[in-house]
Amino acid sequence: MKTELPIYIIIIPFAAAFILSCLAKLRPRYRKFLVLLATGIPMALTFFMLEPVRKGVILSYWLGNWQPLNGWAIGIGMAVDPLSLFMAVIIGVSTFLSGVYSFRYLENDHGVSKYYTLFLLLTGAMFAFVFSADLFNMYVFLEVMTVAAISLTIFREHKSGAIEAGFKYLITGTIGSSLVLLGVILLYSATGTLNLAQIGMKAADWNHPVVIFAFASLLTGFGVKGFLVPLHTWPPDAHMSAPSSISMILSGVLSKTGVYALIRVLYFVFQAMHLPAVQMLVIVWGVLTMVVGVIMALLQHDFKRLLAFHSVSQIGYIITALGLGTIFGATAGLYHLLNHVLFKCLLFLAAGAVLYRTHTTNLSELGGLVRKMPWTFTFFTVGAFSISGIPPFNGFASKWMIYKATAATGFYPVTMIAILVSTLTLASFVKVLYSAFLRKPTALVANISEAPFSMLLPMGLLSVGCIITGLFPEAVIEKVLSPVAGSLFVPGQYYAALFGHSFLNIGPTFSLPVFWQPLVWLLTFFLILVGLLFFVKLSKAGPLKSAGSLSNESGTVFTGGESAANSNPGADDLYWGLKHVFAPLFNWLRKAHSGVINDYAGWIVWTVVIVNLYLLIAL
């Protein structure tokens, strides 16, 4: 019975999505009930798997009962190890809360039944993605996730921003998926199998250029989903324009499936984390992500866009910690992953509550919400303090572990940068707290009231989660994180769960196609790709209209005389000094985010080329 649970968890949301799309005229009350069931039952079922997995059993399931033949996978396998279950519980709880929140949030929108169809598709696809033990299956569910997420991003199609964000997400997301597919094809051609465990078993001789190219493609492709800089161009647009209940899923959970896939690739499929070259690559990538994310966040004056860039920055922390390749680093990274889900979902829901009442997310127009929405303010403050790493909230505990883990492995500069980024995060959230909640009320917020209860409830639960995981870090680490982090370093158990313990001496029982001569082909492809990139770089027509530089005017801050009592600095003015000092860097970064989709696509191709070159040279 237990081994079939994963398949039920996947089927229920998909079936409910199908039923909902058939019954578009269903009364809202029944529809809500159905959505609650379709997100609540999978959540409950993930809890049922906690017990066996905690005892060290890895649940495996072969679809259609196509068991391995002579130790060779011929069917599609699924496996639930501690890491998968950890992700599944996160997905289950978040989607349930998002569903509850969306009932009131979407009451004025059209086509709500389509929203829930897509929402349940997204839920089911995320579950399937983390349970799958088959690389091509992961690609398929990645695409289902992406298509559903794009459609949800453009759900409010009357907003031009939503449409634009959807298109950019589609192009960047599809290039990412194509890179994943390329990696899958190359791995299949090199190993003759698609099963994660079976590829992992053959990982011993993975020094072949083809496998390295597949490795680079998979890293970049999943990096697009987990938004590592410079593949981070879609989330700010998409998180900003999507309904907040979806921004929460995109930022809190969908990005984590990207991180999950990176962990699977790095720790299980290639078992590469003991190689210093790979560690260095992942750490540098993570540090770049956290720095660029936080700088861009400082420049924002839209509530949700700012939160989105902070997501990018926090993913950098997670990736950096996971890149250390130590069990302590992995624990810290997973802890921060869990905490990021809690506080980022909370922050997006709070932003959504503000949007729901005031119909704007522009920080320059908001102000003085603390009197009007005291509960939202309280919950937002909990989230803001958590993400900035202020004790006793959970962000402090996990960031402290990350500092210790980086210092323990000798990456002192990384520790320094991580602390600095944390400070900048706090600065940025002080700005939000001040502009949206604490400064004098603007005209816009005169007649608004507190968010409804069904929206406050998920926020409250997430706040409690933030505080509990912050107050009892030892318990969380011992009960939750240690088993998960430990499982990353014994991939053999994962293989054994699928193929039994005699997995070591298995080869294909038939000969592989000999027609394939990958090396020549790849070399040519690679050279032409580099040539194309330089051609595109050189042939770009004159500079585009500027994205707008930071002005050196200090705004309306008045520091003397009686007017000072009445000054009400806007969101842009608060860190004027900082922006003034670093204006060249900030302007360069802001100009780089030009909004042109060709540039963003180019960054992805550059990334795959650079990662590939680095790995070819370093390994």
Next chain:
Amino acid sequence: VINMNYIVSMLLMVMGLYCILQKENLLKIVMGLGILDNGLNLLLISTGYRRNGLAPILSGPDKKLMMVDPIPQALTLTSIVIGVCVTALALAIIVKVNEHYHSISAHEIRRLQG
């Protein structure tokens, strides 16, 4: 032996990427995606090819060693279907883009930036 299909698939992928990176017109960008997709599909189906291979039907006498690999064929079909979905979604979004911006030039669809 010149493996023509690998060369063609490589060319298709690079051509697709060229369209995505270089063309301003959103429709051409989506065409680029389609070309990239087809290049990948050709590569995928080629990995299963075997000279003088037979159709992969297991019912007869033991022809296992002469069969072409059936898995890439199934994968390619899936990949084609996914490509169609993505293209349809992209074209639908372009219609909406044109309604909002009265343009389908990538250099003008950039209200979200910085």
